[in-house]
Amino acid sequence: MNSNLSLYPSPTVMVDIVIFTVEQDTLKVLLIKRGIEPFYGENALPGGSVQLEHDHTLEDAAKRELEEETGINHTYLEQLYTYGSAQRDPRGWTVSVAYFALVAADEVRLKAGSDAAEAYWHSIQGHRVEFPLAFDHAIILQDAIERLRAKVEYTDIAVHLLPQAFTLSEFQRIYEIIMQETLNKSSFRKRVDQAGIVKPIKGQMRTGSNRPAQLYRFTNTNNNRLFFPRSLVWAEKK
């Protein structure tokens, strides 16, 4: 059976998800090695069919995939783009609604999904996706990286890559890793301060063999407001 309303055949609808984290000073994406045809044994983004009985919305399906892969059910999740054509899957006309998620590395517990032999973090180097992926997933990943880089400049979504408590240096470092540029410290702090998106946590600090840093936590207060009045301007190279 299918649920088609019209006289016309309808394409198969999948949901794929690009899950980013930052770990060991590197931007990483969650990939799986496919356990079924087509593209058996090749790398791909996690994803699957919408389950009409269980998923009430597309976002439900994306959340389900995210939780299946990482065990995480509350984090930053955003619809990326919808890819649909007769060519993108060798089996015929398909539509993939792609999402992208940001998860804090310390919260992830990887498990393999049902059609995946294994799930693992793949490091992203440079600005282009240079490695092969099944279907058009290399294009989807490329688009996701560009969306991430664009939104990081004018929103506060990067906090979702950090643990609950973090220092301003760690926060800045996240920006530098994603953008692959160096940021000016005082400007960054000034703008974080003005944006009012973080709040210092009581007496807590963190150690090293140097001055300890103030810990902060994210404040949800500026919902979807612009982070920076200007777009970020990156530090000049010396």
Place this chain on the structure above:
Amino acid sequence: MNSNLSLYPSPTVMVDIVIFTVEQDTLKVLLIKRGIEPFYGENALPGGSVQLEHDHTLEDAAKRELEEETGINHTYLEQLYTYGSAQRDPRGWTVSVAYFALVAADEVRLKAGSDAAEAYWHSIQGHRVEFPLAFDHAIILQDAIERLRAKVEYTDIAVHLLPQAFTLSEFQRIYEIIMQETLNKSSFRKRVDQAGIVKPIKGQMRTGSNRPAQLYRFTNTNNNRLFFPRSLVWAEKK
């Protein structure tokens, strides 16, 4: 028949399109009065099923809808968002991939689509969609208006609402109509100049009972580059 690849039933896939124009100093959207059930006789966005035999991609389907409704086949067209749930259509689980298009008022030739009794321009007043539309189309339209307003601030897409030849005052007026704010004239001109997105047309001018304005045409050169280095800051009210 259907083309489902999986064991699961797949939702019906539609493409809906939000077509904007600016006419008589007003932002307008193209609506149709539905000629079939459900929502017979109610207002809706133009749209229809993906036709697997004719459309090679989702964008093909959107372009086909756009041309069916307006006769225009080359203009600004961008995927907006994908809406999918069990509830949005009374007939069951559907997915609608929504696009939005900008068309110049002088290029449109309205014709009714196959499932539409009539197509017409509806004026948009204020910042909220206050009138009822079929399905979740009021939400789609609201999202489209917000996307348009957001992108107008940092891209040059507004030129697609103008005729081939236009004056800088007309260009600025488009911004003011979409944003419902007054812009500072000299700042606007300075930035348009720096962005290098328009080029004066040879000796041409346009008349009134006052100094005629230089005519410009759009230059495609800065493909997808940022229009404004800062986001636009609107003129203070006196």
Place this chain on the structure above:
DNA sequence: GTAATAGTGTCTCTTAGACAATATGCC
């Protein structure tokens, strides 16, 4: 003390916006 990172302050330069001056058409 040194090393290392956290955090702050000052100075300069760019640019948006206010405001006004000038330009050019029609009557």
Place this chain on the structure above:
DNA sequence: GGCATATTGTCTAAGAGACACTATTAC
């Protein structure tokens, strides 16, 4: 000239980035 809109120029203020200074810990 008078009116209306086009176009340009000047001044000020806000904010970004360079750079350097101070602060605080471990050793």
